[in-house]
Amino acid sequence: MGLLSRSEVETGIPVCDALKRPARPVWLVHGGDHFTVLFRPWWGGGAAADARAAVAAADADADAGGASATAAAGAGAAGDVKAAFARIFAELVKQGVAPNAAAAQALQQAAAEAAKPAAKSAKAAPAGGAQLPALPFLHWNGLPPGGPRMAAVAVAPRAGPGRGPDGAVGPAPAAHTPGYVKPVPGEIDSVVQSRKEDKAARPDAYRTWRYEVVLAVDDPTVADSGAKRADVATFAQGDAAPGEPWRCAACYAQRFKTMCFGLNDPLPPAQLAAAGDDVQGALRAQPCRHCAKPRGEGGWSLWMPFERLPPPQQRQMARRHAAKVEVVLWTKWPEAAVHYGGDNSKPPSV
Numbered sequence: 001m002g003l004l005s006r007s008e009v010e011t012g013i014p015v016c017d018a019l020k021r022p023a024r025p026v027w028l029v030h031g032g033d034h035f036t037v038l039f040r041p042w043w044g045g046g047a048a049a050d051a052r053a054a055v056a057a058a059d060a061d062a063d064a065g066g067a068s069a070t071a072a073a074g075a076g077a078a079g080d081v082k083a084a085f086a087r088i089f090a091e092l093v094k095q096g097v098a099p100n101a102a103a104a105q106a107l108q109q110a111a112a113e114a115a116k117p118a119a120k121s122a123k124a125a126p127a128g129g130a131q132l133p134a135l136p137f138l139h140w141n142g143l144p145p146g147g148p149r150m151a152a153v154a155v156a157p158r159a160g161p162g163r164g165p166d167g168a169v170g171p172a173p174a175a176h177t178p179g180y181v182k183p184v185p186g187e188i189d190s191v192v193q194s195r196k197e198d199k200a201a202r203p204d205a206y207r208t209w210r211y212e213v214v215l216a217v218d219d220p221t222v223a224d225s226g227a228k229r230a231d232v233a234t235f236a237q238g239d240a241a242p243g244e245p246w247r248c249a250a251c252y253a254q255r256f257k258t259m260c261f262g263l264n265d266p267l268p269p270a271q272l273a274a275a276g277d278d279v280q281g282a283l284r285a286q287p288c289r290h291c292a293k294p295r296g297e298g299g300w301s302l303w304m305p306f307e308r309l310p311p312p313q314q315r316q317m318a319r320r321h322a323a324k325v326e327v328v329l330w331t332k333w334p335e336a337a338v339h340y341g342g343d344n345s346k347p348p349s350v
């Protein structure tokens with residue numbers, strides 16, 4: 001049995017390779033404070049006919065007290081797994097927590113969902129490499145309030161550097177390498193928050209929200225690590241928006257030392273009116289009330305729609321705002337599109 005854990009995302013320490021690639025396709029899913037189970041059903045490919053046949057086998061197994069599925073499963077490890085799943089499934093059916101028809105229907109829907117082009121789904125993971133065929137799973141959550149629930153989950157992995165042909169992550173590096181790299185001026189230093197109105201209007205669609213970002217300013221007191229990075233996206237500060245509160249980028253860069261997040265009120269209308277034609281000049285001259293640097297010198301935060309964020313920040317926001325089950329699944333299949341059978345608007349809780 002394997003293990004996938006949300007702690008990997010929080011700590012940056014990968015789960016052991018053997019637990020990510022167990023001998024049997026069964027994973028304990030550690031969502032943080034709760035454990036659930038994810039497993040490959042005993043049929044391949046997710047075809048509805050196979051699902052129905054497997055469900056019928058589980059039915060027969062339940063009727064015959066476990067003998068028929070074992071007999072039908074064939075020999076070897078694959079047969080063992082098939083029989084084990086059939087027994088587990090039959091037991092769940094007996095307890096009334098996973099009606100067979102509903103499970104078969106859920107799998108059918110998961111397969112159909114997985115067949116849809118990823119671009120059409122607002123909930124799909126950030127676009128990366130080629131989308132690979134979807135893998136059908138069942139996810140079992142045994143406890144209230146999210147359960148008891150058996151959910152069909154289809155994972156469509158993506159190809160990418162350092163991943164296997166199945167889109168799963170490769171072995172973890174032998175040693176941890178310290179992550180700090182001095183940012184380039186104009187690069188996104190951090191994503192501060194998402195726009196509250198966007199979040200309230202479309203709570204599940206984080207890819208449609210706007211985000212407040214602070215651009216990096218050069219800090220001469222920090223040494224350059226010398227590491228060269230390819231394709232670092234940088235942004236121009238652009239024009240300041242009159243009438244909007246702003247965040248001082250110079251103060252924000254020092255926030256861990258000062259605990260000051262650099263928020264400032266808009267320039268008062270009277271001063272704006274007095275500026276005449278040079279509105280930008282007046283906005284840029286407004287001093288930060290925390291550090292007294294003129295706005296134009298210290299820099300200020302920008303609002304960007306999700307699609308304008310560079311891939312690293314898109315991935316970061318996906319980890320912050322996607323369903324918890326997806327965040328955990330991405331530790332094995334990075335950037336995979338995840339679809340749910342049955343009620344696709346409700347990811348299983350982990």
Ligand SMILES: [Zn+2]
Nearest residue numbers: 248251288291
């Ligand atoms: Zn400031």
